[in-house]
Amino acid sequence: MQFRLLIAALGGCLWLSACSENRLEKCPSVSVLVDTATLPVTAANGTDLQYTAFITKATRDCDIHRYEKELDASVNIEFRATRPNGSAAATYTVPYFVAITNEGRVLAKRQFAVRFTFEQGQTAAAFSDSVSSLGLTAGRDKQPFEYGIVVGFQLTKAQLDYVRRAGRYAK
Numbered sequence: 529m530q531f532r533l534l535i536a537a538l539g540g541c542l543w544l545s546a547c548s549e550n551r552l553e554k555c556p557s558v559s560v561l562v563d564t565a566t567l568p569v570t571a572a573n574g575t576d577l578q579y580t581a582f583i584t585k586a587t588r589d590c591d592i593h594r595y596e597k598e599l600d601a602s603v604n605i606e607f608r609a610t611r612p613n614g615s616a617a618a619t620y621t622v623p624y625f626v627a628i629t630n631e632g633r634v635l636a637k638r639q640f641a642v643r644f645t646f647e648q649g650q651t652a653a654a655f656s657d658s659v660s661s662l663g664l665t666a667g668r669d670k671q672p673f674e675y676g677i678v679v680g681f682q683l684t685k686a687q688l689d690y691v692r693r694a695g696r697y698a699k
Contacts (some may be wrong), residue, residue: 532635541636544554548605551652553673554590554592554596554627554671554672554673555588555590555592555599555601556588556590556599556601556664556672556673556674556675556676556677557588557673557676557677558586558588558603558677558678558679559586559676559677559678559679560583560585560586560589560678560680560686561678561679561680563584563587563619563680563691563692564583564625564680564681564682564683564688564691565582565583565679565680565681565689566580566583566681566691567579567580567581567582567622567683567687568580568584568687568690568691568694569581569620569687570640570662574611577611577612578611578658579610579611579620579646580610580611581607581608581620581622581644581681581694582609582644583606583624583679583680584607584608584609585605585606586603586605586606587603587604587678588602588603588604588654588677589601589602589604589680590600590602590667590672595664596672597664597665598664598665599616599663599664599666599667600660600663600674600685601662601663601664601677602658602659602660602661603626603659603662603677603679604656604657604658605624605642605655605656605657605658605659605679606643606648606655606656607622607642607644607654607655607656607657607673608652608653608654608655609622609644609646609652609653610651610652610653610676611646611651611652612651613650613651614646614648614649614650615648616648616652617645617646617647617650618626618645618646618647619643619644619646620640620643620644620645620646621636621641621643622644622681623636623639623640623641623642623648623681623682624639624640624642624679624680624681624682625637625639625640625679625680625681625682626638626659626662626676626677626678626679627677627678627679628662628664628676628678629676629677629678630667630670630674630675630676632639632682635675638659638662639682640657642655642656644658647661653687656672662677671673674681690693
């Protein structure tokens with residue numbers, strides 16, 4: 529009898545995990561825009577690099593409602609920051625955006641900010657942030673999975689130029 533209950537419980541878990549995977553397949557994908565995945569921040573003199581922040585990972589979840597045309601999505605973003613030397617403790621705020629896209633067009637974009645701290649002597653810090661309540665109603669001839677969620681740092685033109693000059697990968 530206990531064996532049958534165990535088998536039934538395991539079958540239920542597998543069924544629920546299959547539903548979860550199936551649900552995520554219907555959700556918009558999430559990606560980090562390469563040119564905006566790095567945020568270089570210079571000191572007040574404008575030349576010395578104070579720290580660099582990176583978006584290392586973005587994942588999503590969503591709930592699809594009403595005839596599979598409306599959804600609420602959430603995005604979890606993982607960051608990492610480095611600085612050249614482990615000086616005094618310091619707290620910074622970095623701006624980033626989350627956008628909803630379709631066929632290469634930005635349909636909606638919201639800006640956010642996340643705070644992080646380098647402890648005294650620390651040269652690297654990992655931190656994360658979550659954005660929830662990203663609502664989307666798919667167009668009449670569209671499905672939710674045809675949309676995309678794009679994440680990136682909100683860069684100035686000078687920062688974007690710096691990132692493009694530095695390159696993402698060694699050549």
